[in-house]
Amino acid sequence: MIADVLSETTERMTKTVESAKEDFSTVRSGRANPQLFQKVPVDYYGTPTPLGQLASMQNPEARMIIVTPYDKSALKDIEKALVAAQNLGATVGNDGEIIRVTLPELTEERRREFVKIVRGKGEDARVALRNIRRKAKDDLDALKGEVGDDEIARAEKELEQITKTHVDQVDDALKRKETELLEV
Numbered sequence: 001m002i003a004d005v006l007s008e009t010t011e012r013m014t015k016t017v018e019s020a021k022e023d024f025s026t027v028r029s030g031r032a033n034p035q036l037f038q039k040v041p042v043d044y045y046g047t048p049t050p051l052g053q054l055a056s057m058q059n060p061e062a063r064m065i066i067v068t069p070y071d072k073s074a075l076k077d078i079e080k081a082l083v084a085a086q087n088l089g090a091t092v093g094n095d096g097e098i099i100r101v102t103l104p105e106l107t108e109e110r111r112r113e114f115v116k117i118v119r120g121k122g123e124d125a126r127v128a129l130r131n132i133r134r135k136a137k138d139d140l141d142a143l144k145g146e147v148g149d150d151e152i153a154r155a156e157k158e159l160e161q162i163t164k165t166h167v168d169q170v171d172d173a174l175k176r177k178e179t180e181l182l183e184v
Helices: 002-025 072-084 108-142 149-182
Strands: 041-044 047-050 055-061 064-069 091-094 099-102
Touching (some): 002 108, 041 072, 108 149
Antiparallel strands (some): 041 047, 055 064, 064 099
């Protein structure tokens, strides 16, 4: 029973860390990255659909992304969605076949804004990890009548170690992203 609680907790924490890393990748650094646009919602036949499902994306240059729709009829909708996602400050151009998205050079002020955004996402991930730990601790406390106190104490120490490992992974990913953002 204790092993089940700990394995489920480890699995949930690992998913949270992966989700945090994915969130970090959606914040723009100096180089254009197709990952920035994967989740841009496009109104495709009345349904909001992530751009990654509607088009392929390549970056031939450091600050340019080329979006090639799988369905040419969705070209206008994709272009509209990219123009609407102007938190990136991108210039969007359509030649009838593909869409070229050119990202401007990042200013120092904009880089610092992105660092704040990434730190907020990192803190959200740490809060999620602490919530998972709290639920696991409650589950372990519920087992007190069935299992000995020594086993519960050992499991709680192991839970703290699992939590620390996952928080450290989030912190490492956060530091890497901050370094990437501040790099000119």
